[in-house]
Amino acid sequence: MPTDTNHIQAAIHDIATVRYLIDGREYSDWAATVAFYAGLHIVDAILFCDPQSQRKHGGTHSDRTDCLRGARRYDHIYRQYAPLWRASKIARYLQNAGSDSTILFKQYMTVEQVEEKLVRFHLWQLIKSAANFLPDEHTKRLTDAFAGHFPLQDRGEEDTQANVSS
Amino acid sequence: MPSETRTEPIRLVFSERDAHVVIEPADEDRFVMRVNEAIEACRVYEEFQSLFRQQLDYLKNTLGTWRREHMHAIEKAFLTLQDDRMLFLVVMAEKGYDSTLEDDLTELELRIAQDPACSRIKLDVQALPSCDEHAYVSFCNPAWMLEYTSSNAD
Numbered sequence: 104m105p106t107d108t109n110h111i112q113a114a115i116h117d118i119a120t121v122r123y124l125i126d127g128r129e130y131s132d133w134a135a136t137v138a139f140y141a142g143l144h145i146v147d148a149i150l151f152c153d154p155q156s157q158r159k160h161g162g163t164h165s166d167r168t169d170c171l172r173g174a175r176r177y178d179h180i181y182r183q184y185a186p187l188w189r190a191s192k193i194a195r196y197l198q199n200a201g202s203d204s205t206i207l208f209k210q211y212m213t214v215e216q217v218e219e220k221l222v223r224f225h226l227w228q229l230i231k232s233a234a235n236f237l238p239d240e241h242t243k244r245l246t247d248a249f250a251g252h253f254p255l256q257d258r259g260e261e262d263t264q265a266n267v268s269s
Numbered sequence: 270m271p272s273e274t275r276t277e278p279i280r281l282v283f284s285e286r287d288a289h290v291v292i293e294p295a296d297e298d299r300f301v302m303r304v305n306e307a308i309e310a311c312r313v314y315e316e317f318q319s320l321f322r323q324q325l326d327y328l329k330n331t332l333g334t335w336r337r338e339h340m341h342a343i344e345k346a347f348l349t350l351q352d353d354r355m356l357f358l359v360v361m362a363e364k365g366y367d368s369t370l371e372d373d374l375t376e377l378e379l380r381i382a383q384d385p386a387c388s389r390i391k392l393d394v395q396a397l398p399s400c401d402e403h404a405y406v407s408f409c410n411p412a413w414m415l416e417y418t419s420s421n422a423d
Contacts, residue, residue, distance in 0.1 A: 165354065169391065172382035185375040189395055190366075197397060197404055211398045212366045220368055 104160055110148035111241045115248040117141035118226075122252035125218050132194035132208035134217045139191035142184050142229050145245065146171065149180065149236040164188070183229035187221055223253055281307055320389060327386050329415070332357050335377050336417045342370050344399055346417040350410040354391040360405050364398045371396065 105113075117140050124134040147161040150170060157174070161167040168188070171181040194208045212220070230249055234242040281290060286305035293299050302310070329348065336346045336359075345360040359374070361367060374394045381387050397405055 165352065165391070168393070169382075172379055175383065178379055181379060182372070182375050185378060186368075186371045189371065189374075192395060193397060196407070197400065198407055210364050216366055220366065 105147070107148045107151040107237070107241065110144040110151065111237075111244055114141045114144035114148070114245060117144065118248050118252055121222055121226075125214055125222070128214050131212055131214045131217045134214060135187075135194045135208065135212060135221055136191045138217065138221045138226055139187040142187045142226055143167070145229055145233050146180065146184055148241060149177075149233050152238065152241075153236045179232045180229060183225045183232065186225050187229075190217075190221055218253075227253070283308065317389070324387055324389050328355075328381065328390055328392065331381065331387075332377075333417055335373075339370065339373065342367060345405065347405075347409055347414055348417070349408075349414040350412075351393065351408065354393055356408070357392060357394045358405065358408050359394070359396045360400065361396055361398055366398075367396070 117137050120137045121134050121141060124130050124137060143161065146167060150156045150158050150161055150167075155174075155176070156170065158166060158170050161170075168181075168185075171177045171184060190212065193211060197208075227249060230242075230245050233245070237245075281304045283305065286303060286308075288304050289301060290304055290307050291299065291301050292307075332346070332348060336343060339359075342362055343359050344362045347356075347358045349356050349358060357377075359370075361370065374396055378392065378394045381390070381392050395408060397408065
């Protein structure tokens with residue numbers, strides 16, 4: 104079974120992939136999907152590290168959401184994770200009538216919206232909230248990786264490592 | 270082994286409480302218990318059904334109220350089944366992402382998940398951009414699908 108370090112590594116890989124897909128401007132559906140999987144790995148790292156968690160491994164999507172929704176201390180985590188999860192389901196499963204073709208996800212979310220709403224807002228908020236549960240070394244790796252691909256000054260914030268865990 | 274359809278009920282009576290009962294469901298699992306345990310299982314099942322019905326009614330009303338409060342942004346709303354849980358499926362009036370609606374759905378999801386009055390129910394929520402019937406029905410279980418309309422939303 105993967106460890107917390109494995110999940111952090113996978114999340115960092117996914118963040119880099121999201122950057123690549125956004126820069127390609129074409130595949131907002133896959134950018135949204137990979138952003139969700141970055142969030143999923145961060146959640147699984149939280150469950151692994153949090154001694155109060157009812158599960159050490161995320162398990163199925165249902166197991167993971169039940170675990171997050173069932174404990175108030177994860178409310179803020181879930182508030183960021185849920186929109187990522189739902190957007191990824193639209194990206195993967197919504198089909199047009201008759202044609203069996205996937206509805207153009209970019210009509211729902213442009214690449215710019217994926218970057219602004221899902222990545223720079225929800226995924227970043229998730230990383231910040233995760234700092235309350237993860238060891239500092241994991242938080243630093245995640246924030247450094249995120250800032251490397253989505254520079255902090257571009258988000259119009261003054262987030263620093265110092266207030267990440269607030 | 271297949272048998273003819275039985276017209277008489279199979280009676281388990283308390284006077285035979287120590288006798289063994291063997292139940293073989295379609296999946297070829299097998300339950301072996303004593304008659305008095307089968308009687309107790311029936312009681313538990315009835316209580317569960319009653320509690321689940323109460324909670325389902327409460328859930329339907331809660332979702333109806335939420336739907337009414339968000340009618341401006343919603344074209345259709347359904348309560349259905351997906352995998353091993355219930356799904357509140359909302360079809361938006363617009364095709365574009367609505368961050369306010371998404372946030373409100375998350376708050377609804379958290380409220381229901383943490384409400385003791387819904388303790389027996391696992392509910393997911395999903396908003397879809399405006400789409401045709403073929404598209405949204407693919408997220409539903411046609412065998413159990415309740416559509417919220419103006420008349421039943423209360």
